Amino acid sequence: xxxxxxxxxxxxIISLQGILNASSAPKLKSxxxxxxxxxxxxxxxxxxxxxxxxxxxxxxxxxxxxxxxSAVLKLANLNDRVKKVFEITQAYTLFDIYDDVxxxxxx
Amino acid sequence: MKTIxxxxxxxxxxxxxxxxxxxxLLIPLCNKPFIEYLIDFSILVGSSGLRIISxxxxxxxxxxxxxxSQWGVEISYANILPSESLSKVLEKNSRFxxxxxxxxxxxxxxxxxNKRSDYRSFFAxxxxxxxxxxxxxxxSLTGVPSELGKQETPPLLSPVVLDCIGQYYELSNExxxxxxADYVLPGYSNEAECFIGRNVVLQKSVTVxxxxxxxxxxxxxxxxxIGPGAIIGSNVxxxxxxxxxxxxxxxxxxxxxxxxxxKKIAAGNLLIDPESGYSLTMEDPHLLSGxxxxxxxxxxxxxxxxxLTAAWMIMLLLLPYLLLKPFLKLSGCWKTxxxxxxxxxxxxxxxxxRVSIEKQSILASIAVFLSxxxxxxxxxxxxxxxxxxxxxxxxxxxxxxxxNNNTAGYxxxxxxxxxxxxxxxxxxxxDIVDHYYAVHSNLIKDIFLTQKALFNRIHHEDKx
Numbered sequence: 001x002x003x004x005x006x007x008x009x010x011x012x013i014i015s016l017q018g019i020l021n022a023s024s025a026p027k028l029k030s031x032x033x034x035x036x037x038x039x040x041x042x043x044x045x046x047x048x049x050x051x052x053x054x055x056x057x058x059x060x061x062x063x064x065x066x067x068x069x070s071a072v073l074k075l076a077n078l079n080d081r082v083k084k085v086f087e088i089t090q091a092y093t094l095f096d097i098y099d100d101v102x103x104x105x106x107x
Numbered sequence: 108m109k110t111i112x113x114x115x116x117x118x119x120x121x122x123x124x125x126x127x128x129x130x131x132l133l134i135p136l137c138n139k140p141f142i143e144y145l146i147d148f149s150i151l152v153g154s155s156g157l158r159i160i161s162x163x164x165x166x167x168x169x170x171x172x173x174x175x176s177q178w179g180v181e182i183s184y185a186n187i188l189p190s191e192s193l194s195k196v197l198e199k200n201s202r203f204x205x206x207x208x209x210x211x212x213x214x215x216x217x218x219x220x221n222k223r224s225d226y227r228s229f230f231a232x233x234x235x236x237x238x239x240x241x242x243x244x245x246x247s248l249t250g251v252p253s254e255l256g257k258q259e260t261p262p263l264l265s266p267v268v269l270d271c272i273g274q275y276y277e278l279s280n281e282x283x284x285x286x287x288a289d290y291v292l293p294g295y296s297n298e299a300e301c302f303i304g305r306n307v308v309l310q311k312s313v314t315v316x317x318x319x320x321x322x323x324x325x326x327x328x329x330x331x332x333i334g335p336g337a338i339i340g341s342n343v344x345x346x347x348x349x350x351x352x353x354x355x356x357x358x359x360x361x362x363x364x365x366x367x368x369x370k371k372i373a374a375g376n377l378l379i380d381p382e383s384g385y386s387l388t389m390e391d392p393h394l395l396s397g398x399x400x401x402x403x404x405x406x407x408x409x410x411x412x413x414x415l416t417a418a419w420m421i422m423l424l425l426l427p428y429l430l431l432k433p434f435l436k437l438s439g440c441w442k443t444x445x446x447x448x449x450x451x452x453x454x455x456x457x458x459x460x461r462v463s464i465e466k467q468s469i470l471a472s473i474a475v476f477l478s479x480x481x482x483x484x485x486x487x488x489x490x491x492x493x494x495x496x497x498x499x500x501x502x503x504x505x506x507x508x509x510x511n512n513n514t515a516g517y518x519x520x521x522x523x524x525x526x527x528x529x530x531x532x533x534x535x536x537x538d539i540v541d542h543y544y545a546v547h548s549n550l551i552k553d554i555f556l557t558q559k560a561l562f563n564r565i566h567h568e569d570k571x
Contacts, residue, residue, distance in 0.1 A: 052543065052547075053540045057536065083184070084166075087186070089540075089542040091539050097186060097199065098198075099201065102201075103198055
C-alpha cells in the first residue's frame with residue numbers, strides 16, 4: 001500500500017493507494033504513530049482497492065487517538081468497494097465521511 | 108438539477124415495528140416501491156443525478172436501484188450521522204452538489220405528481236428555500252432559479268408525509284381509486300383500473316371487481332372475490348372462496364380459504380387494522396401466514412457442516428459437561444443467566460443460558476478449555492437458530508440497533524468472529540469484525556475461524 005501526504009488548511013491529507021488489510025494495516029498505523037497527534041487528518045480512500053476488518057480496525061484506532069488529542073479524522077472519497085464494507089459493518093457511524101477532500105479539509 | 112433524498116431512522120420507526128426487515132424506501136405503494144415514485148418525480152423535475160442518503164442501512168435500496176441505469180439517471184448513495192443538519196449533509200456531499208440546483212426531499216415524503224405534467228421549467232423557476240415542510244418531512248430547493256420557461260399555472264404537486272400505518276393505507280387507496288392514471292404502475296392493463304402482473308393464475312369462478320392491482324406470481328383459487336380496492340403484492344396465494352376487498356396484501360402472504368379480508372393490511376401472518384393501528388398475529392398457518400423467501404443463513408452445505416460440527420462437539424463434550432457442571436455449580440464457579448436473543452431465523456427468538464465460569468480451580472480451567480459454557484448453545488445449531496461461528500447474539504432487550512435484521516449481517520453463532528480475531532468483546536469494534544465476516548465468510552473461513560476462536564478462548568482472561 002502506498003501512503004502519500006500533503007497539507008491543506010492545516011489538515012494533513014493522507015492518500016492511500018492499494019490494499020488495506022492485515023499485512024498493510026501496520027504500515028498505516030506506524031505512519032500515524034510517527035506523525036504529531038494534535039493534527040487533524042483527512043484520509044483519501046479513493047484509490048483503496050480493498051479494505052478488510054484489520055484495515056477498518058486501524059482507521060477506528062486512529063479516529064479514537066485523534067479524538068483523544070482534540071483533533072479530528074475525516075474520511076473522503078470512499079469508492080464503491082470501500083463504501084460497501086463501511087455499509088456492511090456500519091462503520092460509517094464512527095466517522096465523518098465526505099465525498100470531496102477539499103470540503104473535508106475545512107474546519 | 109440534481110436530487111438528494113434524505114431518510115433518517117427517526118422518520119420511520121413506526122414502519123419498522125410493523126414491517127421489520129423492509130426498508131422504508133422499498134415499501135410498496137400499489138405494488139410500486141416508494142423510492143420509484145421519488146425517482147420518477149425527480150426525473151420529471153429534470154434531475155440528472157440522484158443521491159440517496161441515510162443514517163441507517165441502505166444496502167437493500169442500493170441492491171434494488173443499483174446505479175440507476177433502469178431509469179436513465181445516475182444514482183449514488185451516502186451515509187450520514189443521525190444528528191447531522193441539512194447544511195452539514197450538503198457540505199459532506201459537496202462534490203455531488205457542486206454548483207448545481209439541488210432538490211432535497213427529506214423524510215418519508217410522498218409527492219403526488221402527474222406523469223404528463225411539466226415540472227422541469229416550474230422547478231427551475233422556483234426560488235431557493237422550502238417548498239413544503241412539516242415536522243416529519245420537507246421538500247426544498249437550493250441554487251439559483253432560472254427565469255426561462257416560467258409557468259403561469261403550477262402543475263399538480265401535493266405532498267403527503269407517511270408517518271403512520273393509517274396514512275400508508277389511505278395513500279395506497281387514494282392512488283388506486285383516484286390517481287392510477289397519474290403514475291407509471293407495474294403490471295399490464297388491458298382495461299382501466301385493473302393492473303395484473305406476470306404469472307398470475309386466476310382459477311375458474313374467481314370474481315374480480317375493479318379497481319385492483321395484482322403483483323407477480325399470484326395464485327387466486329376457485330370462488331374467490333378480489334376487489335374492489337384490492338392491492339395484492341407478489342408471491343401471494345389467496346385460497347378458495349376468500350374475499351379480499353379494500354385491503355392490501357403484502358408480498359409473500361398466504362390467505363387461507365373462506366376468509367374475508369376487508370379494510371385490512373395482511374403481511375405474512377400479521378393482520379393490521381389501518382384505522383386503529385392494531386395488529387393481530389395469526390398463529391394458524393391455514394388462516395394467514397408468510398410464504399418463506401430465501402434466507403440469509405448461508406448455503407445449505409455450510410448449514411449442514413455447521414450442524415455436523417455441532418453434533419460432533421456435543422458427542423465429544425457431553426460427558427465432561429455432565430461431570431464438571433454439577434461440581435462447578437456447587438463450588439460457585441458456574442453462574443448462569445437466561446437471556447432471550449434474536450435467532451438466525453427471521454423474526455424468531457431463542458432463550459440461551461449465558462454461563463460465566465470463574466477459573467478458580469483446575470476443573471474450572473478444564474471447563475473453560477473445553478468451552479463448556481457454550482455447550483447448551485450447540486443444540487441450537489442443530490435446529491438452525493445459531494451457526495457454529497458468526498456474530499455475537501443480540502439480546503431482545505438490547506433491540507436490534509447495530510445489527511439490523513434487514514441486513515445479511517446478522518448470523519448469530521455459538522462462537523463469534525470477534526472472539527476468533529481476539530477483539531475486545533461487546534464493543535462496537537467487535538461488531539464491525541462480526542459483520543465483516545458474517546458477510547464475507549465461507550466454509551473454509553468458518554472452519555479456520557472456529558479453531559481460532561476455540562484457541563483464543565483457552566488463552567483468555569481468568570473469567571469467561
